[in-house]
Amino acid sequence: MRVTLADPSALIPGFERVHLEQSALYPYGPVGWQPVHTVYVPADRFDAGTVRAWGDAALELMRRHLPQRELAAILGVGGDLADAVHGRVAAKLGAEPVEDLRVDFEDGYGQRPAEEDGHTSAAAEAIAAMHAAGTLPRRWGLRVKSFADGDPVRSLRTLDGFLTGVVERVGRLPGGFVVTFPKVLMRAYLHQFADCLRALEDGLGLDEGALRFEIQVEAPQTVLFLDSGLVASLRGRLAAAHFGVFDYTASCALPPHEQRLDHPVCDHARNVMRTVFAGTGVELSDGSLAASPASDDRRAVQELWRRHAELVGHSLGQGFYQGWDMHPSHLVSRYATVYAFHLSRYREYTHRVRAWQERREAGEGVMDEPATIKTMTAALRRADLALGADPAPPA
Template sequence: MTENTLAAITADARRARAALLAGHTGERRDLPLRYWRQQVHFTTPASGTPAKALTALRAVPRLLERLDLSVEAVAEHLGVEPAPLASVLDGDGRPPAVLLDAEDAVADTAEAARQARSGAAACFADADWGHTLRLFRPAGLALDGCIDDLTHVLTAVATHPTAAFPIDAIMWPKVEHADEIAWVSGLLARLEDHLGLASGSIRLQFLVESARAVQCLPELAEAAGTRLSGIVWGIADYSADIGLPQIRNDHPACDWARCALINTAGACGVPAIDSMTLNYPTPLHRGQGLSADQRAQNRAKVLAALAQVYQDARHGIDLGMSGKWVGHPLQAWLVLAAYRTALAPEQLDRDLADIEAYRRAVAGGSGAAIIGEGMNAYMADRASDRHVRARLRRAAAWGLLDPARALALGLITPQERAQL
């Protein structure tokens, strides 16, 4: 083989490699960092007073007092330190993401649909959302109102003077086919053009609630394209679809479906959001003049429900979920606490130390090194460093890591720091 032949082979291989890299890069969504702030999806009916959901966490102290409970009592029942639970309540009371629901939470009547559209449009346009992600769930494909839900709400909010379009993403329910997602994406594209919005301004998430949807997850995600900003798991309809005798959070079939969803979300670079815990922390007995036994039963029932949602959240975190769907302020509180305990300050300190230790090892010429101390020592290389950095990047998105520190470590960009 001559040098000219080898040079030609090398040049062809380099061109082919560049083409492969360019094609593969598009498979992962370039998702703005703020879309990773979906630890809690607080769902509220679009009709009524949906703006209350924007400060749902402010209701927690009042609800606890009504039940003769305290942060310390709940923490003791869960077997955790009270500090993470208390720290969640130190903020402005806003959940990371609020979903205005015009689907399951709305009666299937023309008047109920009208009220939901009107309530959603007013809340998106007029309420103070702060940094909360703004999500809207219209009726699904099988319901006649699905198109009107989108066209009415999106055009209505566009007429209000705001700095940015006040809806971040559409949550499409009960999806089963890729052509359905393509149809929704096409409708959003036409509405964006009609409203003078940049292409792709309105992101898209979809709700996986059936066996067919789980089976078609890669195709569904591909059909969503660069609009995709999350995939959400719905356990109740899925359990009915495959004939489970009960809705059980840790059923092997449900965990298998979760893992499929998590893998697809990971392949696309978007958050995977876990299902709702259906056991709401609501009292058994209501009204004035409850007996001591009735108040004790209320506390026991609520504590059991809080333990369940906390355990469900930790179960999802261990599998790789990035958030959880909730429908009650106390659920939102406990899920946020679960995510804080998953990235506790001591874990962040270890991660930061490990990044620095690996950086020093690389600077010294090592591709791999043993870092950490004592029982926590492990072999670090590019793969393990990437894992630690991914965890810290998520911590920055969640407000648990100083943005300046995250920027200095190369975990976020200057534009992302401005978002935080």
């Protein structure tokens, strides 16, 4: 064919450099396994049997308060899915009740300067025992105190003692470790913390990049300095961004009864997080419901499950596939809602993707775009992983 421009490449000098920069900022990668939740347990209440105790407690609540015939009404699960979801939840609670564990030394633990060293050593011993027994969750770690509290030395002492204790007892750092860095009010704290992780790697003889962390977005000030360049500047250290609903809503001066995950203020923060971290490989997680059943009465337990299921569904609909669970009862509504979410569209998405691949119409007036097919393919992969494919336990 005839063309007008003799040498188009001469019109775009520096393209290769810009394209390399794009690849570094937004690395393409297939959907990988991500835990559906993070369970936070205060350090003084954590031991090697905690995960199994949570699973047993959740199973007992399910046995007494969630008959299979009532699943649809209580948790909003479609009637045709109720049987499959009920069975999956029970099996999950029996085999792997917790996918991601954090031993909490921050808000859930409080200020205990005389006790924190002891609880740190005990937590490291418990982690080593779980690893030896094969009960360590696929993801695990701790939440340290915030630098914003004015005492970074205490935060780092706990992290150092925990990691040193685990490595000494196990002989190495088991796979799946991540540390949660809360209340980041200044961007500089992130780079300071990353430097500390690098120093710990050197001191413990770990591979470079073995220690990664997740930032908690818990204040409007944090939202203001989030950008894609932040991820690149941390050189692969930033693994995830978790939304902290209660500190965030308090920072926005919302009244207590409006401190909820589905408040528009929280939707805005999550939208910023999703926009900033899109394509960067940084995982996103929503926050929690700060409530447990008011009593062991069936109505109280079921009402909590209804509300938690609403919030989990709200998060999933916004593309946040992970959230925090703070009580054994949350495991039931978490897994039931996640499984129903993925199963409800699985057959439809499979049919539409196959139709596209075979260059035929999907039917029912659907006209799929390539971007939609890409999204549905990712959704199917995410569903397979959440429903039990590729378990990838920590090494």
